[in-house]
Amino acid sequence: MEKKIDSNKCFHIVNTMLLIFCFLIIALPVLNVIASSLSTPGAVIRGQVRFWPKGWNVDAYKQIFTNKMLITGYKNSIVYTLVGTGINIIMTVLAAYPLSVKDLWGRKVFASLFIFVMIFTAPLIPTYLNVRDLGLLDSMWALILPGAISVYNMIIARTYFQNSIPGEMLESARLDGCDDIKILTRMVLPLSKSILAVLVLYYAVAHWNSYFDAFIYLSSDTKFTLQVVLRNIMSSAKALEEMATTVEQSMRAANIEVLKYAVIVFGSIPLIILYPFVQKHFVKGVMIGSVKG
């Protein structure tokens, strides 16, 4: 008996230490980035900043908020994310609902058409040429239409429609003379708010964070997304020097370092604001997604 208590105690000590380690390994780098963005350039370049700002300096943020590229990128990303997510949700429901109706003739064939493109994707160049031939290059539709349905999300929605909405209820509505569209809009959708919220989040986060599509499809800088602008700023000294023109020559290099940190924090603002809300629903989504259909 004594030995059992000892080994359990030992477990809890190890366990707590492990979790504190996990906490710190995530939190410390993040803290360092935030602290550096608020420190004086000198302290940053000498590597004195740890987890609290050295000196207090918000100049970097002032420069960011007057930067046209970043503001345009923000606006574009917001528009693309809203429009894209709207289309995603509509298309996903339009595919998921018919495929969830059990006596739909040909259901298996339609479903396998979707599954196939999930496990076998066309290579990059044919996809690119397709977008080009449709005349979508350098427009926001190139970022929205090719990914209008994520088959994975569609399956999550279909599974939910099948398993969480009582079939007898829909059957009796059908006997009462409701047609399929009415059943979808008046019964299925109102009962599926939680899954729709999850899908909105999945799609919206994917739009907001995606980089590659915008990188290959967009060419005019007035259409760039935030991620593209962030990348351009962080990987090119030229863009940064333009932002730091107000600073004396000698301090420019140091100032650029602080600017990079501030740009990272700036790019994460939506995440910081929305995170508590987002994480609750994401956890729910993972649970629903893990239920095998």
Place this chain on the structure above:
Amino acid sequence: MKDVKKKELQVQNRKNTIRTIKRHWQLYLILLLPLAYLIIFKYKPILGAQIAFRDYNFKDGIWDSPFVGLKHFKTFFVSPQFSRLMVNTLGLSIYGIVIGVFPPIILAVALNYVRIKWFGKTVQMVTYMPYFISSVLIVGIMMQLLSLTGPVNSVIQSLNGEAVHFMGEPKLFKTLYVFSDVWQKTGYNAVIYISALAAVDQELHEAATVDGANIWHRIRYIDIPSILPTAVILLIMSCGHILTMGYEKVLLLQNDLNLAASDIISTYVYRVGLTSMQYSYSTAIGIFQSVVSLVMLLAVNKISDKVSETSLF
């Protein structure tokens, strides 16, 4: 007599089919839009992939450019790039899969036995957060923290070490990629195990405790077996992506200095295709990649179905 009955049955069946189709005509109408989407944006590019067997030129287009058979595939397989790309790609994904399997399981089990609720919740919330950071920002953070004048090197130097050029050292590339992925995704991947652990019958734990099992025993004989199917499914999925994993982040981390280690099939497909405009050659490599992924997925699925009766489909 029998034949007549059979025929009647067939007619009956066909009538039923027509009736259900008629009954659900609206559903077919609804499906039209998604099907059109599939055809235009998914199946058309798959047909367009035939340029891998042609010498694509702008004037003749996809269907009329001269047919060259397997020329581009052969070129790729005998090129010096082939073995280097395969080694880099497989090395990076296998390294990632091996290192990435255990941390989420360990974190999930650890969180499962936390006694102070707010502590567990806080750790979960914080470890989950990096998943939402875009790859552009993750790479940005890495470039800053690991730069020659960055905080990591300043710590190394204060311990009398020599500054390391992390981002430009080919030897370090795979490790940087894999461990930053662990940093970013462990919390997220743990969630699925946490829900699997929550579904474990509590009576099992109680019975085991009565029989004298301590927590270590309970983890070994109750928790681990109950999350094994989930782990297998996730493993299948990651094997399906063995040639296509996270190319966005690889591309962002790539630079001239680390190219020897960071050039993988996906980034090569991009560079050959969109930078040097060798459309047909790039597509051939892309088809090779897609086919291998498909075969891998089906094979691993089959194997795990046989071994552990867990499969995707």
